Amino acid sequence: MSDSKYFSTTKKGEIHEYKEDLRAVDRSKRKDSVKKVIAAMTVGKDVSMLFPDVVNCMQTDDLELKKLVYLYLINYAKTQPDLAIMGVNTFVKDSQDPNPLIRALAVRTMGCIRVDKITEYLCDPLQRCLKDDDPYVRKTAAVCVAKLFDINPELVEDRGFLDTLKDLLADSNPMVVANAVAALAEIHETSGRDVFQITSQSLFKLLRALNECTEWGQVFILDSLATYTAKDAKDAEAIIERVTPRLQHANCAVVLSAVKVILKQMELVDDDVLKKTLHKKMAPPLVTLLSAEPEIQYVALRNIHLVVSKFPQILVHEVKVFFCKYNDPIYVKMEKLEIMIQLASDKNIDQVLLEFKEYATEVDVDFVRKAVRAIGRCAVSLERAAERCINVLLELIQTKLNYVVQEAIIVIKDIFRRYPNRYESIIATLCENLESLDEPEAKASMIWIIGEYAERIENADELLETFLESFPEETSLVQLQLVTATVKLFLKKPTERPQQMIQLVLTYATQETDNPDLRDRAFVYWRLLSTDPEAAKEVVLAEKPVIADVGSGMEPQLLATLLQNLSSLASVYHKPPETFVSRTRLAVQRAEDLPNPEDHFGDESGTAISSADAAIADSAAAAGAPAAAASTTALSPQPDLLGDLLDLGGGDTSNGNVHQGSHDLASSLGGLSMGGTGGSNASQQYNSPQAQPAADDFFGFGGGSGSSARTPPAPQAPPLPVILPADKGKGLTVSGRVTRQNGQIVYKIALANGTQAPMDGFMVQFNKNAFGLSPANQNIPVGSVAPGQTATADLVLNQAAGMLNAAAGTTPTLQVAIRNNQQGVLYMSDSVPASALFTEGGNMDPSTFPPTWKGLPDASEASQHLQGVTPGNIEAIKPRLVAKNVFLMAARGSPSGAIWRPTARAQGVSELKLPHDANFEGLIGLRPQ
Amino acid sequence: MISQFYILSLRGDTIILRDYLGNVPKRSSEVFFRKVKFWDKEGGDAPPVFSVDGVHYLHVRDASVLLVATTRENVSPSLILELLKRIAGIIKDYCGLLSEEAVRKNFLLVYELLDEVIDYGYPQNSSSEALKEFVLNDPTVLRPRNKSSVPSIGKGPTGVIKSVLDTNRTGGAKRDEIFVDIVEKISCTFNAGGILQTSQVDGSVQVKSYLTGNPAISLALNENLAIGRREDGHGHSHSIPGAEAVMLDDCNFHESVSLDRFETERALTLVPPDGEFAVMNYRSTSNFKPPFKVYTIIEDDPHAPAKAVLFIKLRAEFADSKAAAGLEVVCPLPHEVSRLSCEHHTEVKPSGSQSWDWQERARRLVWKFKRVQGGTEHVLKVRVTLEDGHTAALKRGLGPMNLQFTIPMYCASRLAVRYLQIMKNDPKYQPYRWVRYVTMSNSYVIRT
Structure with a gap:
């Protein structure tokens, strides 16, 4: 009889029916x-009300x-x-x-019932069963030990289960060893504690178990071996020798984990002959992975991508096996293409080009585009093959297929950047295809080419004019290129x-656009042209x-991390x-903490070749440290100036915007000397509750007023806010705050070592x-920090014009990178409280204040209400403000309340004025200069 | 490790669900299914690994079901995908086949199996053989519609629909037998000149054993089997036809295999566990004779510039004692083709064994054969009318063509089983032994 009949009762009152039958x-x-x-449970019906009857x-x-009842129990x-x-x-x-099956079943099920009360009853049976x-x-x-640890870690330690588990590593049965390794690794991972540190003794045990284990156990052991740092080259070679036979395993996971271990231990090996042999040994198993099912192939290809980025020599002769097959799913084809580019060589x-050309005639548009791009990337990286690549691209342009032509033009622009004054003869062919361009990137590339080579293109002006007709409708990418190209054309002819x-385009760009980039660029050109055309x-x-070969576009630091996390x-x-x-x-987790699911599958090729126009200086930040910028923005969203400063009112508890990386200038101000619990800053993403006490402090600003009753006693050294929590910093916790000390801007920083090894070289x-x-x-004078x-x-801190990012306005974000010898570089984000920038000499003459204030653009004014300020207590607040270099310039009473004009001058570049038009609520306005 | 495991039907219904860690919302299967179904507009498949809202979804598609695992940790994706594949295999071994219906009919058995295969998200016992002692439920084996005593070879090794429990539980169907299948998938690419550009054989020796008492078996392969590619690049020059060794680039073995006699006799010894598994997987790129060649000729019509005749010539270049089944030649044609009609040049007998199908929307011509005897040649004459009267467009837009076929009892790499010995000291014990070969196309592309 089949089980499907159990699904068939859908009558009303079935729960009642079950109940009857259960009894x-x-x-x-x-x-x-x-x-x-159970059938009802599987299809998602709630049958929890039957619990007592089932039990x-x-x-x-x-x-x-019994098994059925246990299945139900686990669920409910x-x-x-x-x-x-x-x-x-x-x-x-x-x-x-007496039956071992029943003993095991009982322990297994008890561990799965994640109810705290049950755990104490679990200990004795567990002890016996171990x-x-x-x-x-x-x-x-x-496995049950790991389950128990997850519910009640103290209990596991009190009962000494961890030691028993470690003893099981030497068990005679491979399944037991495998599970002991898995359980220890799990506990190690979740607790962040060193319960599973491989020593030279346990190493030997693990290597022996490796031969006996199930395939899954082998993966667990290999993964833990990959975390072991060998004592010396000999030690490493011994491990490699024991692990190498695993490369022959039919299970892809075993092979990849073995590769990970070998690559890691090879770092210590100096013997070049041995290295070469190992590279040779790794190639066939890696290639064999491609014979697996497409799903497994995909994972293998993503891993191979990393391996060949670092060690192209391993697979350099095997490029053929990465040629796409007719029936490969698209996700496999895309990965193969990427690896083909990496393995392409003069030989x-x-x-490879023949293959790319074939792919460029296939049906899938994304794949075709990637193939065309691949040709361009090969041209850029292989100088001797550049001409052949260009010929293929020209052939492809002849197909007149819209998306092929556009993609080809985009890559040809990069080829021109790489090999200036070499292949410009093909421009004529490109110009024949202007009509088919409808994508911004392709248009922008073509316009760049026309502008750049305006002197060689006879009808450059006509060509540009056709683009100019639609100028207002274009995307900003195209508009920017058009402005630059027109200027180039004018200067050349x-x-x-x-x-x-040029009149037309500059007029439009300066007067009718809302895009500040476009407007500013046009203004710059205009002034340049009108003052000094030669300049x-x-x-x-x-x-x-000349743009360089950019390879796969992966940062070496990232690549190293990913290789450690192979498989x-x-x-x-x-x-x-x-x-x-x-x-x-x-x-449930907050969605914003999590990565975008799509972006792993995509357009690495797009970022690989910089398409920035060198004639226009890029934003300094982007050009200076793209990696740092990218990773810090990943940590905390860049707050924009307006939202940020307007959020001064963030001190108000009713304001919901306190969290999520929005800086709150006022509470930073408050948290500085009067704050009890430290100011809020960029790390609010992680410790948003801290923002609220800080806000309370700011109410305390009012000093003698009644509302200040809650002011906490000000401790001498408030704890520094965490800017890099331990889980992001691989065990290192960084706290810090920019503050003012003895007329200097000082970054107070605290480094807490949560790992098991000392750290140095900060x-x-x-x-x-x-x-x-x-x-x-640049050196942080802390020497070596011991664990714990x-x-x-x-x-x-100094202020230097060279470090100035003009584009940032008054955004208080400070992107910080800290490195040490153990962890490499860590990126984090902090913010600069305005009070740290206020200088001692900020007192202004009452007569010069109004015009200066009025001379500043209103648009950039930001203001904030101060609560608890009354005309009566202004004098009481004054010394506190002065202590923070905010000076009260004038105060007078008025029928509507009091006018209050404090002033402050920020050090260096941004001058800040604080007039205060205060009634009982108090209002602070800031206008950056 | 794994937070949840579930089996979904292709409509997105949850057929089986086990939650191990309780750290992923119960509704995750809906999230998963929506994501997979609408992965991209062009109908491309979702990659097997992706994440939504911090939950990582890993899945494999098998026949008519999706096997999915979710996790929040940085796990080894290949381990999980291998495990999912293995679970699919175990269900096949126990239920005879893997389908939505088979899982529904055996859901308690599947739960029982899962209990042993995964504990707390960690893979445990994954061998069909070892699982037998823990399973109490009896399988409901779905019988295929057309019953035949000898399993058909057409579908390759999966042709046998039988549960591993048959050997000792269900009395009626019990029969001692062992199947050894050499399954090869070939990939070839011919360039426009008809020259073989790349070729590869991915093969495996599949064993499905239903022997009582699990006796050891010995499986001997070609004596002239060589493993590892010749290191020098010009290895092809000194290969002597006839005496040529069977060359494999690389191979791996099932963990139960003992290789003691492999180096000397090319024999594998093993105690085959019940159920289906690959004793050996191998890969070969050394030249083999491709079973089919295809040529195209385009003839312009001198009187009508908008018309042309396209000849597609197919030659089966293998022994005439063998025949390919279910051959399809897929030929994409450019969008300039507005009309076409075909006629077969060879005598068609028996009638209906050949047909053609012009799929206008997909712009491809499919030429189908039920059976193609080795050594035969077939021509399809296609009269084409072109929209803007330019035969150059036809030349440029034609192809690449792709072939799909299965050739039973044919082995491209020439790997062979010399003997299959069941090592049991009982002269009366004579189980059925099946050694079968099958070669299938994987990616057989002819560029034009």
């Missing part, structure tokens, strides 16, 4: 009923029925913790049953027609730096694990920022 005397009827209940069936000799125990206790007696009894004679029971008990480029064109020539027509999800997403893994096991670096801040000395210890340092 039946007839055993087979009861069993049938439990089966029906009643638990006490039985019928193993099949969490919702009925009190009733789950009912089952405890049976569990304890079962754990001493020492059971039957390996099946022992291996089940080993095989002819073959200063005739009447270009002159008209304009020097700027606009300056020689551009893990990180190696598939190509993102470091901390960006997508959270330790806590919560049912250095710090800032990204360009709104205030031009940079550390006077915290070191603090005060870093004096």
